[in-house]
Amino acid sequence: MSTSAHLRSVLADALTEDGTLTDPAWRDAAETVRRELFLGSYFAQVTDSVPTGYLPVRQGEDGWLEGIYADRTLVTQLDGRVRPGDVTDGSVTGDPTSSSTLPSLVLRMWQQLEVEAGHRVLEVGTGSGYSTALGAHRLGHDRLTSVEYDPVVGRAAAAALKAAGYAPRLIVGDGLRGDPDAGASTYDRLIATCSVRYVPMAWLHQVKPGGKILATHSGWSYASGLALLTVTGPGTATGRLLPGYTSFMIARPHDRPPRPTLALLPGEERPSRIDPAVIGTWTGSWVAQLAAPAAERMGAGPEQILWDVSTGSQARTAPGPDGGWTVVQRGPVRLWDRVETAIRLWQAAGEPHQESFGITVSAARQRVWIGSEDGTGWDLPV
Numbered sequence: 558m559s560t561s562a563h564l565r566s567v568l569a570d571a572l573t574e575d576g577t578l579t580d581p582a583w584r585d586a587a588e589t590v591r592r593e594l595f596l597g598s599y600f601a602q603v604t605d606s607v608p609t610g611y612l613p614v615r616q617g618e619d620g621w622l623e624g625i626y627a628d629r630t631l632v633t634q635l636d637g638r639v640r641p642g643d644v645t646d647g648s649v650t651g652d653p654t655s656s657s658t659l660p661s662l663v664l665r666m667w668q669q670l671e672v673e674a675g676h677r678v679l680e681v682g683t684g685s686g687y688s689t690a691l692g693a694h695r696l697g698h699d700r701l702t703s704v705e706y707d708p709v710v711g712r713a714a715a716a717a718l719k720a721a722g723y724a725p726r727l728i729v730g731d732g733l734r735g736d737p738d739a740g741a742s743t744y745d746r747l748i749a750t751c752s753v754r755y756v757p758m759a760w761l762h763q764v765k766p767g768g769k770i771l772a773t774h775s776g777w778s779y780a781s782g783l784a785l786l787t788v789t790g791p792g793t794a795t796g797r798l799l800p801g802y803t804s805f806m807i808a809r810p811h812d813r814p815p816r817p818t819l820a821l822l823p824g825e826e827r828p829s830r831i832d833p834a835v836i837g838t839w840t841g842s843w844v845a846q847l848a849a850p851a852a853e854r855m856g857a858g859p860e861q862i863l864w865d866v867s868t869g870s871q872a873r874t875a876p877g878p879d880g881g882w883t884v885v886q887r888g889p890v891r892l893w894d895r896v897e898t899a900i901r902l903w904q905a906a907g908e909p910h911q912e913s914f915g916i917t918v919s920a921a922r923q924r925v926w927i928g929s930e931d932g933t934g935w936d937l938p939v
């Protein structure tokens with residue numbers, strides 16, 4: 558057995574044992590698809606670096622193959638342009654814009670999508686092509702279409718898929734617009750490996766009623782939740798957030814606009830009615846983002862900063878006297894008022910994890926709710 562085959566088998570065993578791989582057909586895909594064909598060189602994160610440093614791991618060097626089968630997300634592009642091969646000396650910093658998602662997550666998502674033989678599937682975010690290859694192995698080439706936004710990434714994925722012997726239909730373009738050549742109700746399933754601030758209307762028309770959409774909701778505060786929606790009619794869908802902690806890089810057209818360096822400005826001060834640290838927790842940060850979707854969150858613990866670049870509104874918290882907290886707000890949107898109200902509603906519901914939330918989507922409105930469709934909710938910024 559080659560080293561690669563051995564590492565694939567070890568990974569498949571580990572993912573079966575921990576309950577990730579439950580379907581033998583997906584285990585077969587995990588054991589067959591050689592992830593190294595989709596990576597070449599990749600970036601490794603420099604431990605404890607701030608801002609995060611990325612060191613290229615070159616194809617064939619010591620630890621390269623082991624790193625590929627270590628079940629980690631491997632970044633392959635920074636800032637929409639820098640690839641590992643471009644870095645000739647030391648480490649670099651930047652925002653990850655393409656990667657090969659960790660195998661356990663990709664395989665878990667393919668299973669959560671409840672894909673069946675014969676289904677026609679649209680994937681948004683080809684990236685390295687590894688998840689596409691797993692899908693093509695399981696479904697057959699002619700059932701899968703994958704869209705990648707970045708032409709350089711798309712070309713590399715196409716070459717890798719060809720070398721690996723898979724021939725799904727590949728598109729370079731904006732996957733938020735769906736498949737430009739497909740009509741309405743073409744697909745049974747849609748899976749996105751980039752996240753979205755709201756569900757694109759094209760997806761709701763191209764997936765058949767009864768079909769499913771699996772996508773991560775995220776936003777400008779970097780909080781995320783994975784949702785599985787069922788299309789209920791043309792342009793409508795409903796579903797729930799799933800257990801676990803899933804995040805993906807945001808779809809490029811949904812990313813926040815460029816902003817200047819933060820300048821903290823004076824404003825009105827008052828006591829905070831919530832512990833600001835709660836918006837640093839997984840679900841708390843997501844609830845805060847639902848309440849203030851145009852705000853970026855910075856800071857940590859009791860010292861949180863929210864900044865809405867579209868209006869210039871700011872909120873910043875700090876420990877106050879007597880063990881409490883204060884907030885300073887300025888600008889037309891009282892960001893902390895909104896966040897505080899949302900967090901208190903969530904706390905009144907018992908601070909449930911995201912899996913107690915759902916999303917209902919129509920042409921008029923996209924709403925995230927707690928508990929049931931008629932429960933407390935927030936509109937997404939469509």
Ligand SMILES: C[S@@+](CC[C@H](N)C(=O)[O-])C[C@H]1O[C@@H](n2cnc3c(N)ncnc32)[C@H](O)[C@@H]1O
Binds near residue numbers: 730
């Ligand atoms: C996390 S990576 C995908 C990982 C991939 N599935 C894999 O296994 O290698 C996300 C990808 O989504 C792409 N992307 C971002 N916005 C997109 C959009 N609007 N349409 C299609 N692809 C997009 C990025 O360029 C990036 O390559």
